[in-house]
Amino acid sequence: MYFSCIPEIFSIKLKADKIKRRFLDEIREKYADFIIEKPPTGAGIAHIKFEVSRGGSVATGKSGKHGNKHFVFSRRDVDFLFDISKLTGVCRISENIYSFDSFMRLLWSVMLVRTQGMLLHSAALTMGGYAYLFVGPSGAGKSTVVKNSLAGNFGVISDELVPVFIRDKKLLTSRSPFWGELEPVKNTSGACFEVKKIFFLSGHSEALSVRRVFQDDAVGSLLKNLFWVFECPALSENILGLAGWIYEKALCKKIFFRKDFIPTEEFLNL
Numbered sequence: 001m002y003f004s005c006i007p008e009i010f011s012i013k014l015k016a017d018k019i020k021r022r023f024l025d026e027i028r029e030k031y032a033d034f035i036i037e038k039p040p041t042g043a044g045i046a047h048i049k050f051e052v053s054r055g056g057s058v059a060t061g062k063s064g065k066h067g068n069k070h071f072v073f074s075r076r077d078v079d080f081l082f083d084i085s086k087l088t089g090v091c092r093i094s095e096n097i098y099s100f101d102s103f104m105r106l107l108w109s110v111m112l113v114r115t116q117g118m119l120l121h122s123a124a125l126t127m128g129g130y131a132y133l134f135v136g137p138s139g140a141g142k143s144t145v146v147k148n149s150l151a152g153n154f155g156v157i158s159d160e161l162v163p164v165f166i167r168d169k170k171l172l173t174s175r176s177p178f179w180g181e182l183e184p185v186k187n188t189s190g191a192c193f194e195v196k197k198i199f200f201l202s203g204h205s206e207a208l209s210v211r212r213v214f215q216d217d218a219v220g221s222l223l224k225n226l227f228w229v230f231e232c233p234a235l236s237e238n239i240l241g242l243a244g245w246i247y248e249k250a251l252c253k254k255i256f257f258r259k260d261f262i263p264t265e266e267f268l269n270l
Helices: 021-030 097-113 142-149 215-224 233-249
Strands: 002-006 010-016 045-053 064-066 070-075 078-083 088-094 117-127 130-135 155-158 161-167 170-174 192-204 209-212 251-257
Touching (some): 021 097, 088 097, 097 117, 097 161, 097 233, 155 161, 170 233, 215 233
Parallel strands (some): 045 088
Antiparallel strands (some): 117 161, 170 192
């Protein structure tokens, strides 16, 4: 099975044996916009040997960092080993779509960081060819902002996890297969959008309030909302450098908002 994840950034070759048709159909339905029929070509291709367990724990009990080139993540339903130097790995999961999603999130996060990108806990809307990010942890209001935006002429990229990356000296985002309550609008599939502004969701208030964010606070907020479970000094430097670069390229704001706040084009371009 082949996945085209982010054009010109990375793709996946998944070699899987003995997967039940029902489970395979679930994967194909969830990842339909990312599955391709022909093998991907070019740089940044992750080769993964994939196994499915139909009962019991798959955990090996190791997680975090294993050497400077190998990444290991292990819990009851996902056991993942990845060699970042060779872009090869082995994954064993329980037979359900939630475990497969967890594996894919792990792989996306590693592949993005190695190519000057990151996977952020963020909602993202698009209008006029630009993207606007609303960054925050679970419960911060990402899905609320996206739901309220449906009253306007916005495209939805995600309400949960958003990839950001550098290409041609621009900060870009694109659709991911990871969302919370709202599936992204189909017409955003395969497209990349330049990130124009980043709003850090700072809680609900009686009145809308938008404040300037200075570099240290912006970088700290980005790092707090990064999807990243591994320990690797070399890639940690990539993450820190990218967070600083993001602050330079995208206008960052802190926002306090009412639950009935409706994003408008005028607000986003203040």
